[in-house]
Amino acid sequence: MIPAQSDLARTARLKWWEPLFWLAVFAAPALWPGQAPIINETAIWALFAISLDLVLGYAGIVSLGHAAFFGLGAYTAALFARHLSPDPHLGLLVAMGASALLGLLASLTVLRGTDLTRLMVTLGLALILLELANKLDWLTGGTDGIQGLTIAPVLGRFEFGIDGQVASYFSLTLLLLFFLLARVIVNSPFGGTLKAIRDNRLRAMAIGIPVHARLIAIYTVAAAIAGAAGAAFTLTSGYVSMEALSFDRSADVMLMVVIGGVGWLYGGVIGAVVFQVIRDVLSQITPQYWMFWIGLFLVVLVLVGRDRLFKPWTWFKRGAGGKA
């Protein structure tokens, strides 16, 4: 085996702490039954963050409108549950299909142009969907959203209860499944070509990587995962509102990915947990103005350097620019 191969194989291998991490995650709802709804919410955010990380961290597409796919998944699941069938599995699949389709179409818009252009078209797409959800009130309920959905039990046995236990395990299972899928994707040769595209698109093209096909594929997959997160949100909470498509949601998820670390799948999961804790603590201290502290955190994060914030021992070394 040539050194490069063994290097690649080493990063792909399961680390010793990974099973422990997931065991701890799955034990959480049982250990703190009272926190189950929050664990559920965090798992959904983490799933959504993984989806964004695939696009942002691995393919290098700066997207400010990722909530479009989350929201489409959430609304599709809600409409499916209301009008066609209360089955959560079918709902999940249909929602993922719808989001993947949108992702496929939308991927054509992020192939060209600069970061600014991509930023604008992703943002624009999310805004269009938000506007549609607002104006098509006969379908989406407008600002009221769709409420009071009845969802059939998971696997025919586990009812979504008020205590959130089943909901949290449902979302955690989805999180684990899609995490493993994403892990396989980024460690495959396919994932390697994505990183090549992210790092230097021109060079990637020159060595024969089909850049457009790769970007379309990963964008579609990421959209489907975001749709799954949205569907999980609807199925476990029994309602959906326009908040699922809002700009805040896109910004928050980006923040989570960045907190945890871009281009590292655990980053999304850890970022989601840290973000929830920060938000919880801040909103208890200052219910109305916690945005300020999030903003301050972002500014400091960027000025110090994203990769250095959680490594205090590097703060006083000279970095490339930055005032650290």
Added chain:
Amino acid sequence: MLTILFDGIAYGMLLFVLAVGLAVTMGLMNFINLAHGAFAMVGGYITVLLMQRLDVPFLVCLPLAFAGAALLGAVLERTLYRPLYRKPHLDQVLFSIGLVFMAVSAVDYYVGSTQQIMQLPQWLKGRTEIGSLGMGHYRLFIIVVCAALTVMLQYILSRTRFGSRLRASVDDQRVAAGMGINVNVVFLSTFAFGSGLAGLGGALGAEVLGMDPTFPLKFMVYFLIVVAVGGTSSITGPLLAALLLGIADVAGKYYIPKMGAFIVYTLMIVILLWKPQGLFVRQGGKA
């Protein structure tokens, strides 16, 4: 019909003044600054608060709004923005969103979250009808002020020494620096001036657009559309884009209120797919 066109032009001119600073700084420094609206909000609030609490006349407030926003822009450019010019776009986006969040909460904290009402002076109230064209005096005032600003900007950019330095720096920073242009000073003054213009735009627009703490978030998209569609290499591009956007928005909301902002966003995506660099790109300059 003519009235809608007139209102659309007024709106577009306003957007242009608000966004032109962003276009220049983005073209100059290749910096994605989502916090531009915050400077506009500062200008708007300076005007509204001075008028409400201290009874300062409207015309005195406008230069003050400009100066306040410009000063803030200069200070922030020197302290916070400069280290970020060389960072990836993702960092810049995060940083400027952070600034927006802070600005929104800070204004909410000090002034309150309600929309501020601005009392226009008497001579700007009224309306003049010429045939089917109804012109609000205030909108006429906006058009005149913005047109004057545009002409002045065009003059500065194309005729003065500073303008040629600026254009040289936009085209190629390194060569410009090599020719003895102090690029840092050009950056600083341009950023401050652009922020000042945003402040002035915010002051002028406080009555039309409405001033509340979420202003930077609400209009961020519009500024970015102007810049993305207009391109960043000239001021005629953003001007035409802003007019187009203003007229499309006013007409769209008037004729098909059900579609709302839908048309504007769709139009933007279509244009950006068709010409990713913006509609009006000057040939030559380094991207």
